[in-house]
Structures are given as C-alpha cells and as structure tokens.
Amino acid sequence: MTVHSRPGSRWKGALAASLVLASSVVSGLAHAGPTLDKIKERGTIKVGVGTTPGFFAPDSGGKWKGFFVDYGRALSIAVFNDPDKAEFTNSSPQQRLPALQSGEFDILLSGVTVTITRAFQLGFHFGPTVFYDGQGILVRKDLNVEKAADLDGATIGVQSGTTGELNIADFFRKTGKQFTPVTIEDTGEFINALESGRVDAITQDSSDLVGKRTQLKKPDDYVVLPERLSKEPLAPAIAGGDDRWLEIVNWTVNATIQAEEWGITSQNVDEFLKSEDPAIQRFLGVDPALAQAIGLDPKWAYNIIKTVGNYGEIFDRNLKPLGWDRGYNRLWTDGGLLYSPPFR
Incomplete structure (x- = not known):
C-alpha cells in the first residue's frame, strides 16, 4: 500500500533533517582534535x-x-x-x-x-x-660540468634522512653512470665537505642548495646545475x-x-x-x-x-x-x- 504524505509533512521532515545535519556540523566544528x-x-x-x-x-x-x-x-x-x-x-x-x-x-x-x-x-x-621544488646539485665551477650526467665517477655528498639519497641513486642507475656517495648527517659538515674538497658536489633540494651556496666562503666559485633530478x-x-x-x-x-x-x-x-x-x-x-x-x-x-x-x-x-x-x-x-x- 502506498502512503501519500501531505506536502507540508514532507517539508517539515526535510527541515528537521536539515536541522539535525546543521547541528552535527556545528558540533564537529566546535570540537578540536x-x-x-x-x-x-x-x-x-x-x-x-x-x-x-x-x-x-x-x-x-x-x-x-x-x-x-x-x-x-x-x-x-x-x-x-x-x-x-x-x-x-x-x-x-x-x-x-x-x-x-x-x-x-x-x-x-x-x-x-x-x-x-x-x-x-x-x-x-x-x-x-x-x-x-626539485632536487639539484651544487658543484665547484672548476669541474666544468653543465649537467648531472657529466659527474660520472664523481664523489657526491648526500644528507641522510632525506629523499635525496634515493633520488641521486636512482638518477645514476637510470643514466648508467657511476658515482661515489658520501652520507653526511650534520648540516654544517655538509658545506665543509664541499669546501674542503672531500666531495666534488653535494645534492639536495635546490631550495636548500641556493641557501647553502650563500654560506660558502667563496659562493661565486660554485654553481647549482640548472636541471632538477626529481619533483619535490x-x-x-x-x-x-x-x-x-x-x-x-x-x-x-x-x-x-x-x-x-x-x-x-x-x-x-x-x-x-x-x-x-x-x-x-x-x-x-x-x-x-x-x-x-x-x-x-x-x-x-x-x-x-x-x-x-x-x-x-x-x-x-x-x-x-x-x-x-x-x-x-x-x-x-x-x-x-x-x-x-x-x-x-
């Protein structure tokens, strides 16, 4: 049997449902996690x-x-x-x-x-x-490299605990080139390793590298390569x-x-x-x-x-x-x- 409800009752039911929904939304807003x-x-x-x-x-x-x-x-x-x-x-x-x-x-x-x-x-x-951002590479200018693939055989500093470790390994594996990674934890030592010649280059998000370049004693002796190795x-x-x-x-x-x-x-x-x-x-x-x-x-x-x-x-x-x-x-x-x- 079909029950035909009056238009007024349908409107009242919809209104009641809306009020319940509005009440639950307000309650949710008031409660912080x-x-x-x-x-x-x-x-x-x-x-x-x-x-x-x-x-x-x-x-x-x-x-x-x-x-x-x-x-x-x-x-x-x-x-x-x-x-x-x-x-x-x-x-x-x-x-x-x-x-x-x-x-x-x-x-x-x-x-x-x-x-x-x-x-x-x-x-x-x-x-x-x-x-x-994207992962970049900061190198000494006297290496005369223009792109990451030119660093075949280079020693590259990577900071542990970052996505950069996997990205640089993936890049060299994909291009068939070789590199020697040097894992460095301390941020200050990361810069020292480049200045002292312990590594030929360092890799990180380009945002980090642009900032680190300003901290070098002779920033004009270094350049961030233009290519990006990843999406960051x-x-x-x-x-x-x-x-x-x-x-x-x-x-x-x-x-x-x-x-x-x-x-x-x-x-x-x-x-x-x-x-x-x-x-x-x-x-x-x-x-x-x-x-x-x-x-x-x-x-x-x-x-x-x-x-x-x-x-x-x-x-x-x-x-x-x-x-x-x-x-x-x-x-x-x-x-x-x-x-x-x-x-x-």
Whole structure:
C-alpha cells in the first residue's frame, strides 16, 4: 500500500533533517582534535624547522625569519590571532620526522617533501604544497660540468634522512653512470665537505642548495646545475588524527594564495574592506557568515594578510633577495601551479 504524505509533512521532515545535519556540523566544528586541543591548552604552536637562509633561520637577535617561518606566524594568527604564538625549533632531517610522530612538534614547516610512504607508513597528513621544488646539485665551477650526467665517477655528498639519497641513486642507475656517495648527517659538515674538497658536489633540494651556496666562503666559485633530478613538492606536515588542525593548516596556506590572486596585499587590504564583491567580503570578514560557519574569527584571513602578507609578498621578502625566481611557484593565472580552492 502506498502512503501519500501531505506536502507540508514532507517539508517539515526535510527541515528537521536539515536541522539535525546543521547541528552535527556545528558540533564537529566546535570540537578540536588532540593536536589542536594541546595547542590551545599550551598557548603555543610547536613548529619544527631547519636552518636554510631565506626559508628558516634565526637573525642576529635570535628571532626566526624566513618563508616557512612566515607560514608558522600565519597559523599562529589563525589559531590565536597573534603572530608570536609559534615556537620554532631547529631539527635535523634525521630527527624531524620521528619528532613529529612522537608529538614533539605540532607541525613541520621544514621543507618536507610529500611522499606516499610518509603518508601511509608514517601516518602524516600534508597541507597544500607551498613550494614546488626539485632536487639539484651544487658543484665547484672548476669541474666544468653543465649537467648531472657529466659527474660520472664523481664523489657526491648526500644528507641522510632525506629523499635525496634515493633520488641521486636512482638518477645514476637510470643514466648508467657511476658515482661515489658520501652520507653526511650534520648540516654544517655538509658545506665543509664541499669546501674542503672531500666531495666534488653535494645534492639536495635546490631550495636548500641556493641557501647553502650563500654560506660558502667563496659562493661565486660554485654553481647549482640548472636541471632538477626529481619533483619535490614541499608542504606543511602534521601527524594524522586531527582533521580540524589539518583544515586550519590547509586554509591558512590557501588564504595567502587567494589574496595574491585578488591583488590583496598587506598594504592595500584595508581598501579591500570596502569591496562590494561578496566573495571578498566573506574572505576578509566584512560578511562574517563564512567565518561563523567554519568557527574562526571573522577577521582571521584579514589579520594574516595584514600581518604576514600574501604569497607573493612572503616569497619576495624572503626568497627574492637570494635570487630565486618564482618559476612553478607562480599563480596558476601566471602559468604557475599555485591555485586556491574557493572560499565559500
């Protein structure tokens, strides 16, 4: 027997179901996961970083500065509305992944490459790629080499605990060339090995090598070869089990990218508060509906851009002085790979 319900009862049933769904969403937003709970209870975000000029390095006064450091400050603004609630700690490539697993860090902003084994075997979650990199080789100019294959028979320094170990071995195996690897753990010794002639070249992410070149006594005697041996998408890494923390990381990064796409900078963001574009109104908190829906301060994105800047400002402030070109790290509208999902 078919029961014909009245239109009014169907509407009421749909409304009731919608209210239950809305209630569950709000409840989910209000409940932080274990990492975010610890962060809020502690009052600081523990951030693992490295030591590469332009990306992360303490200044003469001991204050951390750099591209990835600015993203730590942006996260601090999103969570605490204060850029100085991020606590940065240098950790070596060998130590940083176990430290994240053990809970010593809330997040790694140390130039971690996204890999499938780190996701499945180590249980890490990754935020958006913030820097598209590739493995390079730094060599002495007097070797007169133009490409990696010219280093047949060379001695090459590799840093243990990085993706670079496998990449360089794969490259030489694929090309049928020979090399002698020298595994080095200490970052300082990595540079010394090249300067002393212990190795002919060193290999790492090109982002690291550009910074390390500036630390050499005679940087003009060395060159980073133009080719890249691998894809190295660098992203924030967190331990699994806290979806709320992951989404804060995701949308903090996305906010800096979206702001650049709209032309919103730290200098003109106040002018954009007058924009009649509803998407920009939601983004900057003029219309608080979006922030209320996701459970963040209505001005969270505004405060990030006002204090830290958009992606382009972060890049230009920290990396442009080192001679870095945007390359793949341009906006998608400029032929690059940076792209933010919609803020709605």
